[in-house]
Amino acid sequence: MIKLSVIIIGRNEEAHIEACLRSVIKGIRTISDTEIIYADSASTDNTLQIVRQYPASVYQLKPEWPLSAAAGRYIGYLHAKGSYLFFIDGDTVLYHDWLPKGIRYLQTHSDTGAVAGTVHELFEDDYGKPISLQRHRYGRLENPRTEKTLGGIALYRRSVLEQAGPFNPYIPVDEERELGLRIRRAGFSLVRISDLMAVTYGPSRETWGELKRRYYSGLYTFGTTLQYCRRNGFFWQYMFERMGMIISFLFALAAAGAVCAVSVLYGWFFILLFGSAAVILVLKLTRPRFFDRVFISLIKRTLMTVSTIQSFIQSRPRMIEEYPVAADHVEKDERS
Numbered sequence: 351m352i353k354l355s356v357i358i359i360g361r362n363e364e365a366h367i368e369a370c371l372r373s374v375i376k377g378i379r380t381i382s383d384t385e386i387i388y389a390d391s392a393s394t395d396n397t398l399q400i401v402r403q404y405p406a407s408v409y410q411l412k413p414e415w416p417l418s419a420a421a422g423r424y425i426g427y428l429h430a431k432g433s434y435l436f437f438i439d440g441d442t443v444l445y446h447d448w449l450p451k452g453i454r455y456l457q458t459h460s461d462t463g464a465v466a467g468t469v470h471e472l473f474e475d476d477y478g479k480p481i482s483l484q485r486h487r488y489g490r491l492e493n494p495r496t497e498k499t500l501g502g503i504a505l506y507r508r509s510v511l512e513q514a515g516p517f518n519p520y521i522p523v524d525e526e527r528e529l530g531l532r533i534r535r536a537g538f539s540l541v542r543i544s545d546l547m548a549v550t551y552g553p554s555r556e557t558w559g560e561l562k563r564r565y566y567s568g569l570y571t572f573g574t575t576l577q578y579c580r581r582n583g584f585f586w587q588y589m590f591e592r593m594g595m596i597i598s599f600l601f602a603l604a605a606a607g608a609v610c611a612v613s614v615l616y617g618w619f620f621i622l623l624f625g626s627a628a629v630i631l632v633l634k635l636t637r638p639r640f641f642d643r644v645f646i647s648l649i650k651r652t653l654m655t656v657s658t659i660q661s662f663i664q665s666r667p668r669m670i671e672e673y674p675v676a677a678d679h680v681e682k683d684e685r686s
Contacts, residue, residue, distance in 0.1 A: 353383040354453065355432030359422030360440025361391035364400060365478055366551050371404045373444040380450055387429055388440075389422040389677070397440070398680055408680035415674055418568075419502060420525035423517040424670070425677050436505045441551045448547045452505040455494075455543055463510035463538030464530075466500040467547025473554040482554070488542060497540045498591055499527040503548050510538050519673040522568045524575045527592060531584045556646050561653060570654045572596070573662025581667045596658055599651045 356374050360367055371386070378384045386406040390398060392413035401408055409425055411417060423437050434453055438444060448467050455465050468491070471484040488501065504526075514532040517525050530540055553560045564570055572592065579588035589597075 351383075351433060352385050352431040354378065354381055354385075354434045354436065354449065355426075355430035356384065356386045356436045356438065356449075357423060357426035357430055358386065358388045358406070358438055358440055359391070359419055359426065360388070360393070360397060361417070361422075362393045362395045362397060363440035364393075364396040366441040366443075367397050368400050369443050370438065370440050371401065371406065373446070374438065375404070376446045377444045377449045379446075381453070383432075385430070385432065387426045389426040389429075390680075391417045391419075391422050402680060402682055405682075408682075409677040410680055411677050412674070416520060416522075418519065418522045418525070420517040420521050421519035421673065423502075423525075424519040424673065425675065427511065427516045428675055430508075433508050434505055435508055435511065438503050438548065439550065442503060442548045443551075444548050445546050448545055449505070451543070451545050452547075455541070456505065456507060459541070461537075461539055462541050463514070463533045463536070464500055464504050464506040464540050466497075466504040466540075466542050467545045468542075469501070469503060469547055470549045472549055472551050474551055476553075476559070487550075491542065491544050494541050494543045497530075497542050498534075499524075499530040500540050500542060501526055503550070504540075507538075510536065514538075515670065518578060518670050520668050520670070521575050521578055522571050524572055524592060527588070528575055528578055528582075528584070531579065531587060532582065535584075556643065556650070558646070561646065561650055565653045565657065568657075568661075570657035571661035571665075572654065573658040573660065574665040576658070576662055577665040578667050593658075595651065596655050599655055 356378060358367075358370060358374065360370075363370075374386060378386075386404070388401050388406045388408045390401070390408065390410040392411055392415075398408065398410065407429065409429055411421060411425060415421065419439070426437070427435065434456065436449060436452070445467075452465050452467065456462055469487045471487045472480055473482045473484065475481050488497075510533055514529070514536040517529055521528055533540060555564070576585065576588055576593070579585055
């Protein structure tokens with residue numbers, strides 16, 4: 351049996367996929383019995399042409415299917431044969447020595463279902479030029495730390511996914527946390543170790559363009575995830591773990607509404623209105639970057655709240671087994 355399956359997912363990743371593949375090939379060179387699987391979510395650029403030049407089994411999801419990161423991971427899981435499954439995104443570069451450390455940790459900690467490492471995040475502008483680096487995306491740590499979710503890049507025991515169930519392909523966002531809840535219920539822990547695992551590349555999440563992209567791509571539809579958690583008995587647990595920001599935002603809106611109501615009742619409304627406008631103007635003129643960050647944060651929370659409520663009302667959970675599995679197997683480029 352294959353020891354390790356590396357499952358790469360992506361959609362239109364021509365800018366990063368080659369670096370990802372090279373880092374994975376380098377990262378598995380000291381591990382015997384490995385395979386690389388690339389699950390493509392109907393890319394329309396040159397991603398597949400690049401991947402076909404490398405030793406990877408390629409499966410392409412059909413464009414009419416519900417597409418998501420979870421769907422790519424699910425299709426990759428179905429075709430993987432390894433005892434350990436490492437999931438990585440196509441816009442990520444793996445550090446060459448992490449996988450042996452991750453496997454060793456799982457081998458020596460039988461109660462751990464999945465493990466991840468330190469991740470840095472490199473933000474790029476619209477032209478792919480690096481603009482800033484966020485170190486320790488999930489927080490700095492010196493010793494292994496038990497987590498509630500590991501994010502999209504992590505190493506899992508196959509046996510644990512067979513027991514708890516794989517990624518749910520119908521969940522468009524926060525699928526890692528939903529899976530984490532099932533793994534924890536099965537009696538296993540999720541652990542992040544301090545060793546540097548990967549660097550991810552992508553646009554900053556705090557820009558107007560990225561807010562728009564995420565909104566229209568359904569990446570704020572946490573209500574769908576909440577519906578699946580409700581069906582699996584995790585409703586309140588997911589609410590407390592993930593919905594805190596949205597709940598606090600709703601309370602803040604309610605408090606602001608109450609203040610406005612009281613100001614109208616006592617004739618202070620226009621004083622409050624002009625006073626608020628003056629504060630906003632002063633901040634915009636004296637601290638424009640701070641003002642922009644706050645304003646973008648408010649818009650982001652508004653979009654997340656609206657999308658979460660809307661998706662919770664509209665979502666009708668489906669069984670994982672209903673997802674189509676007849677992905678196209680793309681042949682390797684024999685000229686490479």
